[in-house]
Amino acid sequence: MPGMARRRTATISGDPAGEQSGPGLSIRLDPAPGLRIGPGKVRLLEEIGHNGSISAAGRALGMSYRRAWELVEDLNRGLGRPVVETAAGGAGGGGARLTRLGERVIREYRSIEAEAQAAALPRLLALLRHEEDGEA
Numbered sequence: 001m002p003g004m005a006r007r008r009t010a011t012i013s014g015d016p017a018g019e020q021s022g023p024g025l026s027i028r029l030d031p032a033p034g035l036r037i038g039p040g041k042v043r044l045l046e047e048i049g050h051n052g053s054i055s056a057a058g059r060a061l062g063m064s065y066r067r068a069w070e071l072v073e074d075l076n077r078g079l080g081r082p083v084v085e086t087a088a089g090g091a092g093g094g095g096a097r098l099t100r101l102g103e104r105v106i107r108e109y110r111s112i113e114a115e116a117q118a119a120a121l122p123r124l125l126a127l128l129r130h131e132e133d134g135e136a
Contacts (some may be wrong), residue, residue: 025120027113035078036117042109048072048084049098049106057096075105 020052028038040061047057058068075083087095098106 001024024111024124025113025117027109027116029112035074037105037109041075042106044068044071045075045083045098045102045106048096049103052097053094054084054086054096054129075102079105 002035028036030036044057044061044063047060048054051057051060054068054072055065057066061068072084079101081101082099083105084096085099
């Protein structure tokens with residue numbers, strides 16, 4: 001559908017762009033009560049880092065500025081520190097940039113995702129081959 005973001009997950013094929021091209025994992029972390037970190041929030045942080053703007057990141061992912069801001073605020077609140085720093089607009093323009101914590105959230109999430117994918121790969125392949133139930 002136009003305007004819809006493609007789903008990014010770890011995949012068996014190891015697609016470097018992370019686009020769903022086959023069976024894979026979608027990881028959600030629940031590090032604290034009320035705090036959830038999943039592929040959508042991480043992808044949003046990546047887009048903010050790439051675009052330097054919450055609104056541009058939201059547009060790139062097919063979401064409103066308000067929704068993008070709510071997701072950033074969820075992370076800020078849940079982690080107790082900001083993951084994004086913003087500058088007010090005006091003549092010089094505004095913008096947003098990831099804090100060190102925001103960069104770390106991306107890095108740790110992607111590492112966990114890659115490790116989980118590597119651990120799950122043999123089981124996913126066996127499932128696709130129907131090995132457990134004797135089907136060939």
